[in-house]
Amino acid sequence: MSERRTEMLSMLDTADVETRAILNGLSDDDLKKRTDESNWTVGQLAGHIAQVPWAIYVTRRLSQGRNAAAPAPFGFLLNLGNWWNVRRFRNASKRQLLDSWSKGLSAYRSYVESLPDEVLDETGEVSGLGRMSVYEFVTRAPEHTREHGATIQRALSAKSELSKR
Numbered sequence: 001m002s003e004r005r006t007e008m009l010s011m012l013d014t015a016d017v018e019t020r021a022i023l024n025g026l027s028d029d030d031l032k033k034r035t036d037e038s039n040w041t042v043g044q045l046a047g048h049i050a051q052v053p054w055a056i057y058v059t060r061r062l063s064q065g066r067n068a069a070a071p072a073p074f075g076f077l078l079n080l081g082n083w084w085n086v087r088r089f090r091n092a093s094k095r096q097l098l099d100s101w102s103k104g105l106s107a108y109r110s111y112v113e114s115l116p117d118e119v120l121d122e123t124g125e126v127s128g129l130g131r132m133s134v135y136e137f138v139t140r141a142p143e144h145t146r147e148h149g150a151t152i153q154r155a156l157s158a159k160s161e162l163s164k165r
Helices: 003-024 042-050 053-063 076-089 094-114 134-139 141-164
Strands: 123-126 130-133
Touching: 003 042, 003 094, 003 134, 003 141, 042 076, 042 094, 042 141, 053 076, 053 094, 053 123, 053 134, 076 094, 130 134
Parallel strands: none
Antiparallel strands: 123 130
């Protein structure tokens, strides 16, 4: 296995540890609280982190040297797609989120492991992220988890601050 592939899989392992820490730290009551991100609940944002099909789609497009971004006039479709996918997590339990993450990560890891080394430098535009290679996109996974984990923590902190008043 190449050094870069090993690094990509290591980054997915890091994302797994960090995502599980976020999800395991939530109560079912926490999942109903609102965040400051697109008016999603904590559960919906946790569901967004836990779902992986988008990552497979983007990685597949990039590995083909194709863009994974909608043309500028249709950029709103990314937000619509995110909303459509996370609405199913409105009433999800922590267990359902963890199960979704486990299945999704397993599928994504298998997909990444199947990629030939020669496609790791293929690039394309990724909505909201600019031009990236397959390698750059896959190794960004923990950063994505941390970004949304911070939003979840802000939502939970804001709620606990209000209850102290």
